[in-house]
Amino acid sequence: VRAFDLAQGCDGTKQVASPKGSSGGDVGEPRKVLIVDDEPNIVTALEFLLKRSGYDVRLASNGAEALEQVEAYRPDLVLLDVMMPVKSGYEVCQRLRERPELARTKIVMLSAKGSEAEVNKGLSLGADLYITKPFSTQDLVATINRLFEGGDGAPA
Amino acid sequence: MYSHRLEQKSHELEAATAELRAANERLKELDRLKDDFISTVTHELRTPLTSIRAFSEILLADPEVELGERVRFLGIITRETERLTRLINQVLDMAKISSGRADWQMTRVDVREVVADTLARMSQVFKEKGVQLIERLPEATPPVLADVDRLIQVLLNLLSNALKFSPEGNGRVEVSLRNSGRELRVDVRDNGPGVRREDRPYVFDKFWQAGDTLVAKPPGTGLGLHISRQIVEHFGGRMWVDSEEGDGACFSFTLPLAPE
Numbered sequence: 001v002r003a004f005d006l007a008q009g010c011d012g013t014k015q016v017a018s019p020k021g022s023s024g025g026d027v028g029e030p031r032k033v034l035i036v037d038d039e040p041n042i043v044t045a046l047e048f049l050l051k052r053s054g055y056d057v058r059l060a061s062n063g064a065e066a067l068e069q070v071e072a073y074r075p076d077l078v079l080l081d082v083m084m085p086v087k088s089g090y091e092v093c094q095r096l097r098e099r100p101e102l103a104r105t106k107i108v109m110l111s112a113k114g115s116e117a118e119v120n121k122g123l124s125l126g127a128d129l130y131i132t133k134p135f136s137t138q139d140l141v142a143t144i145n146r147l148f149e150g151g152d153g154a155p156a
Numbered sequence: 157m158y159s160h161r162l163e164q165k166s167h168e169l170e171a172a173t174a175e176l177r178a179a180n181e182r183l184k185e186l187d188r189l190k191d192d193f194i195s196t197v198t199h200e201l202r203t204p205l206t207s208i209r210a211f212s213e214i215l216l217a218d219p220e221v222e223l224g225e226r227v228r229f230l231g232i233i234t235r236e237t238e239r240l241t242r243l244i245n246q247v248l249d250m251a252k253i254s255s256g257r258a259d260w261q262m263t264r265v266d267v268r269e270v271v272a273d274t275l276a277r278m279s280q281v282f283k284e285k286g287v288q289l290i291e292r293l294p295e296a297t298p299p300v301l302a303d304v305d306r307l308i309q310v311l312l313n314l315l316s317n318a319l320k321f322s323p324e325g326n327g328r329v330e331v332s333l334r335n336s337g338r339e340l341r342v343d344v345r346d347n348g349p350g351v352r353r354e355d356r357p358y359v360f361d362k363f364w365q366a367g368d369t370l371v372a373k374p375p376g377t378g379l380g381l382h383i384s385r386q387i388v389e390h391f392g393g394r395m396w397v398d399s400e401e402g403d404g405a406c407f408s409f410t411l412p413l414a415p416e
Contacts, residue, residue: 039203041232045210048225052218083199112202113195134206137213 030056031148034073036066036092037081037110045137046079053141063087067095075105077144082111082122090125097126106147110135196363197247200378204236204243246379250362253386260390264299264414265307267340271333274311278319287319287327297335300411306387313380314344314407321348321405339393339413345406351399359397360385384409 033055035046043059050057058073060066062084070078078096082089089109096102109122114132122130128147131140211229215221221229252258275291282289318329330345351359358364363378385395388409399405 039207041207041236042203042210044232045207045214048214049210112199112206114202115195133202134209137210138217 030054031077032056032073032075033077033079034058034060034066034069034075035079036060038062038084049137049141063092066092070096077106077108077147080107080109082109082113090121093122093125093127108144193362200243200363201240204240207236208233246383250379250383253383260303262301262303265302265304266297267300267411268293268297268333270304270307271311271331271342274308275331278315282319285319285327286325287322287329290328290330292330292332294333294335297333297340299414300340301414302391302411310384310387313384317380318344318346322346323348339410341408341410343406343408345404347404350401350403350405351397352401356397356399
């Protein structure tokens with residue numbers, strides 16, 4: 001049985017299906033998202049938005065921590081900042097994509113660097129999506145929801 | 157004879173080509189640095205903007221956000237707006253100085269008086285943070301040629317840096333002024349964590365920031381020291397840092413005495 005909750009849309013007009021697991025894993029478990037960013041304020045915003053939309057959320061503030069968290073937490077989605085000290089988001093993405101057992105883990109890059117070359121680099125390293133900062137919070141949540149609805153969550 | 161001259165010409169041409177090639181490499185490097193700079197500025201501008209937009213949208217979309225969180229989010233918006241404003245001002249200031257378009261009001265300046273005034277201005281914030289401010293100033297100093305406002309800008313920058321990295325409660329910042337006969341020297345010494353050896357060459361670089369950025373980014377733009385050094389160099393002086401990790405940092409600069 002597939003449980004559907006109707007989460008409240010950001011603007012009250014649009015209703016989105018809550019992110020309950022629909023394939024593999026325990027039915028009814030919320031989707032797990034790992035947020036990786038070195039800017040505490042942005043982490044706070046993303047955490048608030050995703051929790052409100054029904055996701056289970058964990059945080060990492062740098063690349064090394066992100067790789068550890070992926071082992072322990074096995075997230076369904078990694079929301080990955082690019083410009084971080086020590087280990088960049090590109091490096092983390094590459095490391096994750098080297099491992100076939102993590103092929104189903106979705107990776108969404110979030111970056112204040114938005115040149116075409118940067119976007120292409122992120123996508124060529126195996127990110128599912130590349131979203132530039134600043135982003136529309138409503139679009140971000142809708143895009144992440146779409147990623148889990150079977151589609152590819154067509155990038156804007 | 158003819159072939160000898162031809163050979164000589166060919167050598168000259170080769171030398172000229174090598175020179176051109178080197179010049180071209182230098183230009184490419186400059187271009188790359190400029191691209192890096194623009195890309196860093198873009199990143200630094202977009203980051204606070206991201207928080208401002210996200211929290212504004214969160215508050216706009218959801219009137220039910222509980223009061224404590226609402227206050228916290230509005231606080232972030234306000235602080236990030238201030239950070240963005242500082243950043244824009246400093247980038248413009250830096251561009252003005254390095255392009256030579258800054259307006260310098262060079263006059264004979266009594267540095268002792270300027271330092272004493274600036275310390276008096278800062279004394280309240282030091283008191284608030286429980287950081288001791290010690291001044292060691294001579295009776296009088298001969299004048300230097302400088303722009304007073306720019307000199308104050310340098311002093312405020314060094315003092316607020318020292319304050320920022322001083323341990324709250326038992327912090328201690330010592331400011332001294334000395335006359336070596338040819339130049340004046342100002343030292344601003346703190347008892348904070350100091351600058352790591354491997355970081356020392358980068359302290360005056362644009363956008364370089366101290367502290368463990370993974371834990372807490374110090375509020376600042378990473379441009380203050382870079383601009384301060386440019387100002388001091390415009391006055392004909394030098395600026396540097398001495399530090400042992402764990403044993404505080406001492407930022408120093410010199411100002412040549414004005415001709416009689």
